[in-house]
Amino acid sequence: xxxxxxxxxxxxxxxxxxxxxxxxxxxxxxxxxxxxxxxxxxxxxxxxxxxxxxxxxxxxxxxxxxxxxxxxxxxxxxxxxxxxxxxxxxxxxxxxxxxxxxxxxxxxxxxxxxxxxxxxxxxxxxxxxxxxxxxxxxxxxxxxxxxxxxxxxxxxxxxxxxxxxxxxxxxxxxxxxxxxxxxxxxxxxxxxxxxxxxxxxxxxxxxxxxxxxxxxxxxxxxxxxxxxxxxxxxxxxxxxxxxxxxxxxxxxxxxxxxxxxxxxx
Numbered sequence: 084x085x086x087x088x089x090x091x092x093x094x095x096x097x098x099x100x101x102x103x104x105x106x107x108x109x110x111x112x113x114x115x116x117x118x119x120x121x122x123x124x125x126x127x128x129x130x131x132x133x134x135x136x137x138x139x140x141x142x143x144x145x146x147x148x149x150x151x152x153x154x155x156x157x158x159x160x161x162x163x164x165x166x167x168x169x170x171x172x173x174x175x176x177x178x179x180x181x182x183x184x185x186x187x188x189x190x191x192x193x194x195x196x197x198x199x200x201x202x203x204x205x206x207x208x209x210x211x212x213x214x215x216x217x218x219x220x221x222x223x224x225x226x227x228x229x230x231x232x233x234x235x236x237x238x239x240x241x242x243x244x245x246x247x248x249x250x251x252x253x254x255x256x257x258x259x260x261x262x263x264x265x266x267x268x269x270x271x272x273x274x275x276x277x278x279x280x281x282x283x284x285x286x287x288x289x290x291x292x293x294x295x296x297x298x299x300x301x302x303x304x305x306x307x308x309x310x311x312x313x314x315x316x317x318x319x320x321x322x323x324x325x326x327x328x329x330x331x332x333x334x335x336x337x338x339x340x341x342x343x344x345x346x347x348x
Contacts, residue, residue, distance in 0.1 A: 112309075115226060116304065119224060120234075130236050132232070133233050133235075134236045137194075137198040137233070138239070138240030138244060141244060146251050149189075149248035152181075153181065154256065156176070156185070161259070161264055164176065174256070174260070177253060178253055178284075179279060181252040181253060182249050183287065186245050186249035187288050189248065190244050192329055192332060194299055195299045195332065199328050202324075203303045203304075203324040204320075206304060207316070207317035209229065211313060213312075234300045235300075237300030242296065245289070257271065287343045294335055294339060295336075298331045299331070306321070
Protein backbone atom coordinates (compact mmCIF):
# COMPACT_ATOMS: atom_id res chain seq x y z
CA UNK A 84 0.00 0.00 0.00
CA UNK A 85 2.80 2.41 0.93
CA UNK A 86 4.64 1.61 -2.27
CA UNK A 87 1.53 2.44 -4.32
CA UNK A 88 1.17 5.80 -2.57
CA UNK A 89 4.84 6.63 -3.13
CA UNK A 90 4.57 5.56 -6.76
CA UNK A 91 1.49 7.73 -7.24
CA UNK A 92 3.22 10.75 -5.69
CA UNK A 93 6.24 10.18 -7.92
CA UNK A 94 3.98 9.99 -10.96
CA UNK A 95 2.28 13.27 -10.06
CA UNK A 96 5.65 14.93 -9.45
CA UNK A 97 6.97 13.68 -12.77
CA UNK A 98 3.95 15.07 -14.63
CA UNK A 99 4.24 18.43 -12.87
CA UNK A 100 7.96 18.71 -13.67
CA UNK A 101 7.41 17.63 -17.27
CA UNK A 102 4.55 20.12 -17.73
CA UNK A 103 6.61 22.93 -16.21
CA UNK A 104 9.56 22.14 -18.46
CA UNK A 105 7.33 22.01 -21.52
CA UNK A 106 5.68 25.32 -20.60
CA UNK A 107 9.08 26.97 -20.26
CA UNK A 108 10.18 25.55 -23.61
CA UNK A 109 6.97 26.84 -25.21
CA UNK A 110 7.58 30.32 -23.76
CA UNK A 111 11.16 30.37 -25.12
CA UNK A 112 9.91 29.17 -28.50
CA UNK A 113 7.27 31.93 -28.57
CA UNK A 114 9.94 34.56 -27.90
CA UNK A 115 12.11 33.04 -30.63
CA UNK A 116 9.23 33.28 -33.12
CA UNK A 117 8.78 36.96 -32.28
CA UNK A 118 12.48 37.63 -32.72
CA UNK A 119 12.55 35.81 -36.06
CA UNK A 120 9.46 37.64 -37.35
CA UNK A 121 11.44 40.41 -39.01
CA UNK A 122 11.95 38.18 -42.05
CA UNK A 123 8.22 37.61 -42.35
CA UNK A 124 7.43 41.29 -42.00
CA UNK A 125 10.03 42.25 -44.62
CA UNK A 126 8.80 39.55 -47.00
CA UNK A 127 5.12 40.02 -46.29
CA UNK A 128 4.20 37.86 -49.26
CA UNK A 129 4.95 34.84 -47.07
CA UNK A 130 2.31 35.99 -44.59
CA UNK A 131 -0.19 36.80 -47.37
CA UNK A 132 0.17 33.26 -48.71
CA UNK A 133 -0.54 31.79 -45.29
CA UNK A 134 -3.46 34.19 -44.78
CA UNK A 135 -5.19 32.46 -47.66
CA UNK A 136 -4.80 29.01 -46.11
CA UNK A 137 -5.64 30.02 -42.54
CA UNK A 138 -8.17 32.79 -43.09
CA UNK A 139 -9.82 32.56 -46.49
CA UNK A 140 -10.25 28.79 -46.41
CA UNK A 141 -11.86 29.10 -42.96
CA UNK A 142 -14.51 31.55 -44.19
CA UNK A 143 -17.11 28.96 -45.16
CA UNK A 144 -17.33 27.26 -41.78
CA UNK A 145 -17.19 30.65 -40.00
CA UNK A 146 -19.98 32.22 -42.06
CA UNK A 147 -22.29 29.21 -42.03
CA UNK A 148 -21.80 28.66 -38.29
CA UNK A 149 -22.36 32.35 -37.57
CA UNK A 150 -25.59 32.34 -39.56
CA UNK A 151 -27.04 29.37 -37.69
CA UNK A 152 -25.87 30.60 -34.28
CA UNK A 153 -27.56 33.93 -34.95
CA UNK A 154 -30.77 32.21 -36.05
CA UNK A 155 -30.84 30.11 -32.90
CA UNK A 156 -30.15 33.18 -30.76
CA UNK A 157 -32.96 35.09 -32.45
CA UNK A 158 -35.42 32.25 -32.00
CA UNK A 159 -34.51 31.52 -28.39
CA UNK A 160 -34.27 35.21 -27.51
CA UNK A 161 -37.69 35.98 -28.98
CA UNK A 162 -39.34 33.10 -27.13
CA UNK A 163 -37.78 34.26 -23.84
CA UNK A 164 -38.37 38.01 -24.22
CA UNK A 165 -41.95 37.46 -25.37
CA UNK A 166 -42.83 36.22 -21.88
CA UNK A 167 -41.90 39.65 -20.50
CA UNK A 168 -43.36 41.71 -23.34
CA UNK A 169 -39.90 42.81 -24.52
CA UNK A 170 -39.66 41.03 -27.84
CA UNK A 171 -38.62 44.32 -29.50
CA UNK A 172 -35.27 44.05 -27.66
CA UNK A 173 -34.35 40.82 -29.42
CA UNK A 174 -31.98 42.73 -31.71
CA UNK A 175 -30.03 43.98 -28.70
CA UNK A 176 -29.85 40.48 -27.23
CA UNK A 177 -28.55 38.97 -30.46
CA UNK A 178 -25.99 41.71 -31.07
CA UNK A 179 -24.61 41.84 -27.52
CA UNK A 180 -24.39 38.06 -27.26
CA UNK A 181 -22.44 37.89 -30.49
CA UNK A 182 -20.04 40.84 -30.27
CA UNK A 183 -19.23 40.31 -26.58
CA UNK A 184 -19.00 36.53 -26.30
CA UNK A 185 -20.21 34.13 -28.94
CA UNK A 186 -18.58 35.84 -31.91
CA UNK A 187 -14.98 35.85 -30.63
CA UNK A 188 -15.23 32.58 -28.66
CA UNK A 189 -17.04 30.34 -31.16
CA UNK A 190 -15.05 31.75 -34.09
CA UNK A 191 -11.82 31.05 -32.20
CA UNK A 192 -12.90 27.49 -31.40
CA UNK A 193 -13.75 26.88 -35.06
CA UNK A 194 -10.48 28.50 -36.11
CA UNK A 195 -8.52 26.25 -33.76
CA UNK A 196 -10.31 23.16 -35.07
CA UNK A 197 -9.84 23.98 -38.72
CA UNK A 198 -6.78 26.22 -39.18
CA UNK A 199 -4.90 25.43 -35.97
CA UNK A 200 -4.93 21.70 -36.56
CA UNK A 201 -3.90 22.22 -40.20
CA UNK A 202 -0.93 24.39 -39.18
CA UNK A 203 0.23 21.80 -36.66
CA UNK A 204 -0.14 18.93 -39.11
CA UNK A 205 1.69 20.81 -41.87
CA UNK A 206 4.68 21.80 -39.72
CA UNK A 207 4.74 18.36 -38.08
CA UNK A 208 4.83 16.60 -41.45
CA UNK A 209 7.59 18.93 -42.63
CA UNK A 210 9.57 17.93 -39.57
CA UNK A 211 8.81 14.22 -40.03
CA UNK A 212 9.95 14.32 -43.67
CA UNK A 213 13.09 16.26 -42.64
CA UNK A 214 12.20 19.33 -44.71
CA UNK A 215 12.96 21.58 -41.74
CA UNK A 216 16.36 19.95 -41.30
CA UNK A 217 17.06 20.41 -45.02
CA UNK A 218 16.28 24.13 -44.68
CA UNK A 219 18.78 24.41 -41.86
CA UNK A 220 21.44 22.71 -43.99
CA UNK A 221 20.79 25.27 -46.75
CA UNK A 222 21.23 28.16 -44.26
CA UNK A 223 17.49 28.90 -44.28
CA UNK A 224 16.05 29.44 -40.81
CA UNK A 225 12.91 27.23 -40.58
CA UNK A 226 11.48 29.33 -37.75
CA UNK A 227 11.69 32.52 -39.82
CA UNK A 228 10.66 30.89 -43.11
CA UNK A 229 7.98 28.41 -42.00
CA UNK A 230 6.82 29.09 -38.44
CA UNK A 231 6.65 32.89 -38.19
CA UNK A 232 4.51 33.47 -41.32
CA UNK A 233 1.94 30.95 -40.13
CA UNK A 234 1.90 32.51 -36.67
CA UNK A 235 1.26 36.02 -37.96
CA UNK A 236 -1.30 34.79 -40.46
CA UNK A 237 -3.29 33.28 -37.59
CA UNK A 238 -2.98 36.43 -35.48
CA UNK A 239 -4.11 38.71 -38.32
CA UNK A 240 -6.96 36.57 -39.64
CA UNK A 241 -8.62 35.79 -36.30
CA UNK A 242 -10.16 39.26 -35.61
CA UNK A 243 -11.55 39.44 -39.15
CA UNK A 244 -13.07 35.97 -38.90
CA UNK A 245 -14.66 36.83 -35.54
CA UNK A 246 -16.11 40.04 -37.01
CA UNK A 247 -17.57 38.14 -39.96
CA UNK A 248 -19.02 35.56 -37.59
CA UNK A 249 -20.78 38.31 -35.61
CA UNK A 250 -22.08 40.02 -38.76
CA UNK A 251 -23.51 36.77 -40.09
CA UNK A 252 -24.98 36.04 -36.66
CA UNK A 253 -26.79 39.38 -36.59
CA UNK A 254 -28.08 38.70 -40.10
CA UNK A 255 -29.29 35.27 -38.99
CA UNK A 256 -31.10 36.81 -36.03
CA UNK A 257 -32.68 39.34 -38.40
CA UNK A 258 -33.89 36.58 -40.73
CA UNK A 259 -35.58 34.64 -37.94
CA UNK A 260 -37.08 37.48 -35.90
CA UNK A 261 -37.98 40.04 -38.59
CA UNK A 262 -38.53 38.04 -41.77
CA UNK A 263 -40.00 34.83 -40.35
CA UNK A 264 -41.56 35.82 -37.00
CA UNK A 265 -42.56 39.36 -37.88
CA UNK A 266 -40.83 41.60 -35.32
CA UNK A 267 -40.85 45.24 -36.41
CA UNK A 268 -37.73 45.89 -38.47
CA UNK A 269 -37.29 49.46 -37.21
CA UNK A 270 -37.43 48.36 -33.58
CA UNK A 271 -34.98 45.54 -34.26
CA UNK A 272 -32.29 47.86 -35.66
CA UNK A 273 -32.97 50.90 -33.48
CA UNK A 274 -32.79 48.93 -30.24
CA UNK A 275 -29.55 47.39 -31.41
CA UNK A 276 -28.00 50.73 -32.34
CA UNK A 277 -29.04 52.38 -29.07
CA UNK A 278 -27.75 49.66 -26.76
CA UNK A 279 -24.58 48.38 -28.43
CA UNK A 280 -21.62 50.57 -27.46
CA UNK A 281 -18.58 50.64 -29.73
CA UNK A 282 -15.92 50.86 -27.00
CA UNK A 283 -17.49 48.58 -24.40
CA UNK A 284 -18.91 45.94 -26.70
CA UNK A 285 -17.42 45.96 -30.20
CA UNK A 286 -13.86 47.06 -29.37
CA UNK A 287 -13.61 44.63 -26.46
CA UNK A 288 -14.80 41.82 -28.72
CA UNK A 289 -12.07 42.68 -31.23
CA UNK A 290 -9.46 42.71 -28.45
CA UNK A 291 -10.65 39.30 -27.30
CA UNK A 292 -10.38 37.83 -30.79
CA UNK A 293 -6.87 39.28 -31.15
CA UNK A 294 -5.69 37.53 -27.97
CA UNK A 295 -7.44 34.33 -29.05
CA UNK A 296 -5.59 34.51 -32.36
CA UNK A 297 -2.24 34.84 -30.58
CA UNK A 298 -3.02 31.89 -28.31
CA UNK A 299 -4.25 29.56 -31.06
CA UNK A 300 -1.46 30.44 -33.51
CA UNK A 301 1.26 30.11 -30.87
CA UNK A 302 -0.03 26.73 -29.69
CA UNK A 303 -0.43 25.45 -33.25
CA UNK A 304 3.07 26.33 -34.42
CA UNK A 305 4.68 25.11 -31.20
CA UNK A 306 2.92 21.74 -31.27
CA UNK A 307 3.83 21.26 -34.91
CA UNK A 308 7.48 22.21 -34.40
CA UNK A 309 7.77 20.08 -31.25
CA UNK A 310 5.93 17.04 -32.65
CA UNK A 311 7.83 13.75 -32.70
CA UNK A 312 8.81 12.97 -36.32
CA UNK A 313 6.41 10.04 -36.69
CA UNK A 314 2.85 9.63 -37.93
CA UNK A 315 1.68 8.95 -34.38
CA UNK A 316 3.57 11.97 -33.09
CA UNK A 317 2.02 14.32 -35.64
CA UNK A 318 -1.43 12.90 -34.90
CA UNK A 319 -0.96 13.44 -31.18
CA UNK A 320 0.33 16.98 -31.73
CA UNK A 321 -2.73 17.83 -33.83
CA UNK A 322 -5.03 16.55 -31.12
CA UNK A 323 -3.16 18.51 -28.44
CA UNK A 324 -3.46 21.66 -30.52
CA UNK A 325 -7.25 21.47 -30.64
CA UNK A 326 -7.64 20.51 -26.97
CA UNK A 327 -5.09 23.00 -25.59
CA UNK A 328 -6.35 25.82 -27.82
CA UNK A 329 -9.94 25.23 -26.74
CA UNK A 330 -9.00 25.34 -23.05
CA UNK A 331 -6.80 28.41 -23.59
CA UNK A 332 -9.64 30.22 -25.39
CA UNK A 333 -12.14 29.54 -22.62
CA UNK A 334 -9.66 30.48 -19.90
CA UNK A 335 -8.62 33.68 -21.67
CA UNK A 336 -12.26 34.54 -22.25
CA UNK A 337 -12.96 34.46 -18.52
CA UNK A 338 -9.87 36.51 -17.66
CA UNK A 339 -10.46 39.13 -20.36
CA UNK A 340 -14.16 39.40 -19.54
CA UNK A 341 -13.35 39.93 -15.85
CA UNK A 342 -11.02 42.81 -16.73
CA UNK A 343 -13.08 44.38 -19.50
CA UNK A 344 -16.51 44.46 -17.94
CA UNK A 345 -15.54 44.98 -14.31
CA UNK A 346 -17.45 47.90 -12.89
CA UNK A 347 -19.76 48.23 -15.90
CA UNK A 348 -23.39 48.41 -14.86
